[in-house]
Structures are given as C-alpha cells and as structure tokens.
Amino acid sequence: MNALHPLTSQQDSALTLRTRIARAFGRSASSYDNHAGLQRQVADSLLAMLPAHEHATQVLDLGCGTGYCSARLRQRFPESVVVALDLALPMLTVANRQLNFDGAAATPVRMLCADAQALPLKSNSMDLLFSSLALQWCNEPATAFAEINRVLKPGAVALLSTLGPATLQELREAWAAVDANRHSNEFLPAAQLQQAAEAAGLKMQLTTKISVRYYDSLLALAHELKGLGANVVAHDKAEAMTTPSAFKAAAAAFARGRQSDGIPVHWEIFSLFLRKKTGINPA
Numbered sequence: 001m002n003a004l005h006p007l008t009s010q011q012d013s014a015l016t017l018r019t020r021i022a023r024a025f026g027r028s029a030s031s032y033d034n035h036a037g038l039q040r041q042v043a044d045s046l047l048a049m050l051p052a053h054e055h056a057t058q059v060l061d062l063g064c065g066t067g068y069c070s071a072r073l074r075q076r077f078p079e080s081v082v083v084a085l086d087l088a089l090p091m092l093t094v095a096n097r098q099l100n101f102d103g104a105a106a107t108p109v110r111m112l113c114a115d116a117q118a119l120p121l122k123s124n125s126m127d128l129l130f131s132s133l134a135l136q137w138c139n140e141p142a143t144a145f146a147e148i149n150r151v152l153k154p155g156a157v158a159l160l161s162t163l164g165p166a167t168l169q170e171l172r173e174a175w176a177a178v179d180a181n182r183h184s185n186e187f188l189p190a191a192q193l194q195q196a197a198e199a200a201g202l203k204m205q206l207t208t209k210i211s212v213r214y215y216d217s218l219l220a221l222a223h224e225l226k227g228l229g230a231n232v233v234a235h236d237k238a239e240a241m242t243t244p245s246a247f248k249a250a251a252a253a254f255a256r257g258r259q260s261d262g263i264p265v266h267w268e269i270f271s272l273f274l275r276k277k278t279g280i281n282p283a
Contacts, residue, residue: 018115020232021137022087025065028229029090032066035227038213042269043069043132045209046161047076049273054157056080056127061109062116062148062160063087063134067095070109073130074099078107080127085112085119087137088229117143121151128157135162135272136187139234145200152276163187164208164268171265174218174254178246185233190270197274205273214262218251221265 025032047069057080061070064084074082084099086092092111099109114120116131117140129148138144148158168184175183190206197204215221225231257263 017139017232017234018087018117022089024232025086025088025229026090028227029066029088029094031227032091032094032229033068035224036065036068038211038267039065039133039228040068041211042161043072045269046130046132046159046271047072049159049271050076050130051157054128056156058126058128059083060085060121060126060129060151062129062131063137064095065091067099067109069130069132070095071099073128074107074109077128080107082107082109083112083121084109085114085116087113087115089113117147119147119151123150124153126151126156127153129159131158131160133161133163135160136185141188141193142196142199145197145202148274149200149202149276154276154278156276158202158272158274158276160272160274162193162270162272164270165189166210166266166268169266170254170257170263171218171221174250177253178249182233183242183250187268193270193272197272201277202274203277207271209269209271211267211269212264213267214259214264216262218247218254218263221254221263 056077059073059077059080059082061067061073061082061084064070064086067084070082070084074080084092084095086095092113095109096111112120116134116138129152135141135144152158165187167187171184175181190208194204194206215224222231254263
C-alpha cells in the first residue's frame, strides 16, 4: 500500500468484498453451469428484450460468467466486436474455452477481466451494454451506473437484469428465527435503482417479475448458491461463526414453509432497459 494514499476503512472493506466476490465466483467457474437454471431463464428473457432494429458494432457483456449470453450476443450481432467482461478470471477461462474453443472463430469474443465499477474502456465507445444478474454484486451501484453511462455512446442502449428485495425472503426469515446476523444479501428496491440510473444520465424503464423455485431443504439452497458462487454476503461477520446447531435450527425454520412441490423461495427479477441521453459525453 502506498503510504501517501492509505485506504480508508470503508475503501478497504469494499476492496475486501470485491476480492471475496471474485474468489467465490472463480471457485464456482467449473460448477456454475450445473446450477444456473434460473440464471439461464433470466438471461433468455433479457435477450428477448433486445430491440430488433438495434445496430451495434461494439457490444459489452458485463459480468459474462461462463459466456452464455456472450455466445448469443455474437449470434445476434455477427459482425460486431463482443467483449466479455467478468470480475473472476476463472470464469473468463471457461467462457473463452466455450466460445473460442477452436481458436479460429470468425468473430472471436474478446475477454476482459475487470470490475464493473471501474471499466477499463474508452468513454463513448459501446453501442450496446448487456448485463444479466451482475448488478446486484456491485456494492456501489451508483458508480456502476456512472461507468455504464460513461462507456455508452450517446443514445446507446443498456439491458440489465438484477435482483429485487423480495429475493430469498424465505432464507432471511429462516435465519431471523435463529439469530440477528445477516446470512443473505439485501437487494435494492426499484426506486433506488431508478434514482441512481437517472442521476448517472440514463433514462430507465424497469419491469418486475417474481419467480418461485422449490427446494428440498435449506442445505439444497445453500448448495446451489455455493455452486453459483453466490454465497458471499456483504459485511457478513457471521459467515465463519455459523455452527452446526444454528444451521440445523435455521433448516427447521426453513422447512416449515414446505408445500407439495417443496419449499418455495422467491426470486424478484428486475429487468432494466436503459438509454444514454443524447448530448451527454462524459470524459
């Protein structure tokens, strides 16, 4: 660390969180596709929102994971440069293998390991930005929106999906019966996302959908989240202190919601259609 520019405790905490997120998703790179049923559904719905007439020569897949959306963006825009960006390098390794496996693709997808909150891209350079279920991992969403606005060309479009506050409510309720610690992330409501996007210079339309998935047990849900790399809890001090007895108690509370199909868990999906205002050219 440069002694002339020490990190504040808040900056250090954010850096640690970004590192933890990158490592969690990196560890899950080989297992991610086995657990990504919901993620695929959300991605397909977002891809269906792509404007039929939209022309793009520079396309960014922000938070590309194993490259599912990048492949479809390349199909949709075969003459375009598609950049697949992710915070976790192992995810990009898997994506590169799946997208550019023969080494001779007519339009290879370019891989970029970077943070959505500090994009190493030129201002006003992207015709289209696509991001499915990555925004919720930005601990500074206002910064992420500002970066999205900066790299988009004036009038260009961004399509994003993210999670709303009703997501995993059953998990939070189960743990609330056991202790006061945070065992699940909390997600921003639509109004705050709208405010942050518009403050960054983006016009936004938001739609909401609730998806209910069923699990056999709390352990099954925890296994899925870990397999996705989605088990990092921001500012979680209880993560290393969860005892077997506490987990057993939470599992019992979780199981009280069981129905004929299993234990329901809500996922609130926000789909964001953003357009950069014309005449705005951030440096």
